Amino acid sequence: ERELRRLGPLPRRLARLVVDVCKRFGAAWNRRGAISTSLKGVHWVLLTIAWWKAAGSLGCSGAPASGQHVRKLLAAVLDFYATFDFSACAIDPMVAEPFLCRANDAGVPLGPPLP
Numbered sequence: 001e002r003e004l005r006r007l008g009p010l011p012r013r014l015a016r017l018v019v020d021v022c023k024r025f026g027a028a029w030n031r032r033g034a035i036s037t038s039l040k041g042v043h044w045v046l047l048t049i050a051w052w053k054a055a056g057s058l059g060c061s062g063a064p065a066s067g068q069h070v071r072k073l074l075a076a077v078l079d080f081y082a083t084f085d086f087s088a089c090a091i092d093p094m095v096a097e098p099f100l101c102r103a104n105d106a107g108v109p110l111g112p113p114l115p
Contacts, residue, residue, distance in 0.1 A: 015048040050091045050098035
């Protein structure tokens with residue numbers, strides 16, 4: 001929560017929206033039934049923080065964002081993670097560069113998977 005607060009109001013608003021959408025559409029556990037392969041809301045918050053640090057803050061000023069801008073950011077977060085290779089990359093939202101991709105089979109390090 002401290003990290004999200006430090007990033008400002010827009011990423012906080014975006015994280016709440018991501019969690020809400022993911023719960024409504026079954027991509028996040030909604031306290032009903034077994035967790036199974038669903039991520040909890042807190043995981044979506046952490047993923048949003050990582051995305052924001054890597055790509056979301058680009059082109060965003062300190063001015064309040066319009067609803068349309070927030071919807072575009074939401075779509076960008078969800079599109080990014082829909083194709084993200086979790087098996088090839090580690091995510092640490094608490095560091096400046098949150099995505100660390102493991103080396104491929106040839107031993108060549110992969111770069112950060114920015115949108």
